[in-house]
Amino acid sequence: MLKIGDNFSSKKLFHYYEIGVENQVASINIGETLRKARIDKKISLDELQQRTKIQKRYLLAIEENDFQELPSDYYLRTFIRQYADEVKLDGNHLIDVLDGKDRPLPNYPELETVDELRKNKHAENPTRARFRATLPMIILGLVALAIISVVGYMTWLDHQETAIIPENSSVQVERSDVSSSAAEKVSTSQPKPTTESSKKPEKPKMAFAMENNTTNAATMKIEHAEKPLKITFTGKERVWVGVQINGALTYQYTLQPGESQTTELPADAAQAIITVGMAKYAEVKVNDQALDFQPGDSLLQKNVTLNIAYAS
Incomplete structure (x- = not known):
């Protein structure tokens, strides 16, 4: 073709x-x-x-x-x-x-699978069938027995434990209380950092702005763009798409219905032109954010000029 x-x-x-x-x-x-x-x-x-x-x-x-x-x-x-x-x-x-897609396809008889042929030739052993039926119950019984054993062992350990702190350790406990109170006084005397100063400033999110729009062309501004800038096309129907940088066609592809393709712009690209063969048959995303280039129901080609301002 x-x-x-x-x-x-x-x-x-x-x-x-x-x-x-x-x-x-x-x-x-x-x-x-x-x-x-x-x-x-x-x-x-x-x-x-x-x-x-x-x-x-x-x-x-x-x-x-x-x-x-x-x-x-x-x-x-x-x-x-x-x-x-x-x-x-x-x-x-x-x-x-x-x-030529409207031609009827030939009908072929369905073939039996290998498993079905084996089932027809050999009947399953009755003893093996009974074992398979009781296997889930056996497994559940073993799991329940294991749980009961673990619980019983843990209960026995609780009865065997002695006091963690001996009686003659009261002096050590008092000293630890004094040292902890002194540490609290020192910590309270030092200024605590404010919550606002500990937070890092949030980066501004990437934003789109429509500057000019007609049926066949649109101009949009992208602010706070993160490098590298990735353009993702998804076809609603069969549609041709392309990308131009500095007047040169750097990417082109014919999408099938439901197909997605991604291309990456050069790191220093300040402007790019996206071309959609039939506007309403494609969706466009920039760094996974939907680009609303307002295709409407147009079946005509549309060129979308992107003026890119990268995040500092």
Whole structure:
């Protein structure tokens, strides 16, 4: 399957087109289905172009199943979903048709396990079965006997003990009382440290602030960030994500539904740009704290600029 950044050779395009045709034959004609739905809704290609912001030539290519005309696999899937949403079709089902996931799987008879085969061949020995049934009772009896023995031994020791302090040790006790009182006087004469001075100042927690936000872009400030700064992406659906540092793409990945991936920013990075292919299909965390970049229900790409201020 083609990915963002792949070079389109004629061999790749032909293979990619063959896969698309095979999947269409397996279920429905994707382009024809979308075109009929558009006509039923009385929507022209020009009007559809204004609604979806997709160029007309790409809309025509999708209707004609000419998928090699699309820039990449990512844009093909995104455009099919947007087209389907506008004509009230299930875009995820069309993507499944594109991937060939709608074909029925072959049914195979269930095989008996080894244990079941052994049980069928050999019946369990009656004596062994009775022993297994009584084994828990035997174990409980042994545990109870051990507890009774320990309690009895401890009781016997209590009766055998003598006085810990002999009668002729009264002088030593009095001296110990005097020394303890003197120690108390010395300790009370010394100033006690205050509770406030003994406590260490708490570090301020990392905080996010939204500075600017639109459908396609947002600018957020991160204060008191702890190094290293880790970005964790979790996909709600299949979605592409990326990270740019100083204008260079340092990380990119296509998440599957429920999958999470983490990348670490350079220690001196004061700014980073996070890109989500379809905003509502991804969740983002920074150092395990949720980043509310306000994706809403947008299926469009969103770039989130993070201005980072690290904790001193």
